[in-house]
Amino acid sequence: MFVGHYKDVPEKDTGFEGVTIRWLVSPKLGAKNFAMRYFVLKKGAEIPMHQHDWEHEIFIVRGEGIITGGDKEVHVKAGNFLYVPPNEPHGYKATGETLEFLCIIPAKKEAIPEDEWA
Incomplete structure (x- = not known):
């Protein structure tokens, strides 16, 4: 078992202005099935529409925003x-x-950067 605190994990740039990511759980820790990431978007920041061959499970920890999925926007x-199915634009x-x-x-x-692999 591994127990950590999210603030002890380095905050990395995502390439989108005002958006950072922390790789909390990844293959680097021995995770073979799933990776857990913590995203922070500053006010007005966005991750534009994109899609992947894999699903996403998301839990909003703090703040407010708009998630665009498929043909709808949700506050x-x-x-x-949220659950985002594979290949759904979001x-x-x-x-x-x-x-x-x-x-x-x-x-x-x-789906995972090279430096997050064991």
């Missing part, structure tokens, strides 16, 4: 959770001071 806030935008969420994805080579 989300702390406590909301995007995120912070409308509050921040939008912070956990995102779980499969531990697949194409």
Whole structure:
């Protein structure tokens, strides 16, 4: 078993202005099936529409935002959770001071950066 604190995990740039990621659980820790990430989007920051071959499970920890999925936009806030199916276009935008969420994805080579592998 491994127990950590999210603030002890380095915050990394995502390439999107005002958006950071912390890889909380990844193959680097021995996880073989799933990876858990912690995203922070500052007010107005966004991750534009994109899609992947894998599903996402998301839990909104703090703040408010708009999640675009498929052909709809949904306002989300702390406590909301989402399921994004494989290949569904989706995007995120912070409308509050921040939008912070956990995102779980499969531990697949194409989904996880090289430095997060054991």
